[in-house]
Amino acid sequence: MKLPLSYYSNQDVLFLAQDLLGKVLFTEIDGEITAGIIVETEAYFGVQDKASHAYGDRRTDRTETLYSHGGISYVYLCYGIHHLFNIVTSIENDPHAVLVRAIEPLIGKDIMEKRRNMPASRTAISSGPGSAAKALGIDRSFNKKDLSGNEIWIENHNIQYAEADIEAGPRVGVAYAQEDALLPWRFWVKGNKYVSKYNP
DNA sequence: TGAATGATCGTCT
DNA sequence: GACGATCATTCAA
Structure with missing residues (x-):
């Protein structure tokens, strides 16, 4: 069951960042389908968030994508070197986003092994x-793609984590954001081995 | 036109 | 546990 565009227009990015845990992220490239369960996310709270690219309503060619409607x-x-994948949420001109920080491989593990050049048994994959x-x-050609299309999309597989299985904490790598760096806007599935390590 | 700067990872000790 | 890779984007001039 593919998530409808209306799901992403929710204006509470903190809720969505938690709710996206357990959802399944799909990509199809040259007919090859891969998918993984989202197990770690971070919320970026639009113009008020010093860690966000859109902080202070900084509207540029790059951040223009964030100002699109959700989805x-x-x-x-x-x-x-690294491509980082975010899901734009909320409504047009409200630049909130959720960063996907880790997935648990579900479909097309052999393809992932090729892309990452390591066995799927390694959690680092x-x-x-x-x-x-x-x-x-995912690379830059996926920027500004519609998440209800057939190249990249998210499905609900009815994986539901109890509130006790979800943990929240400070975001990673945003020390420059000063007081906003301390906000508990990183969410992950407790004990999941694919969740990246937090390096204090 | 140019210099500084990361929402990081993998390799090496 | 430390560090080098490597470039689009940004802002200043």
Whole structure:
């Protein structure tokens, strides 16, 4: 069951970041389908969030994607090497987003092994935002894609985590965001081995 | 036109 | 546990 566009227009990005845990992220590239369960996310709270690219209503060519209506992907290059995949949420001109930080491989593990050049038995294959995106074959050509299309989409497989199985904590790699770096806007599935390590 | 800067990962010790 | 890779984007001039 594919999530409808209306799901992403929810204006509570913190709710969506938690609710997306357990949903299944699919990509289809050259007829090859891969999918993984989302097990770790971070919320980026639009213009008020110092860690967000759209902080202070900074509207540029790159951040323009974030200002789209919910249900659009936002992919950008980090450290010159890694593609990071975000889900744009809320309504038009309200630049909230959820960063997918880790997935648990579900479909097309052999394809992921090829892309990552390592066995699927290693959790590193999709742990961390750069790795998860690469395992799914996501690169900058996926920027500004409609998540209800047939290249990239998210399904609800009725995987429901109890509230006690979800943990929240500070986001990773955003120390420059000062007081906003301490906000508990990172969510993950407790004990899941694909969740990236938090490095204090 | 140019210099600085990351929402990170993998390799090496 | 430390560090180098590597480039689009951004802002200043």
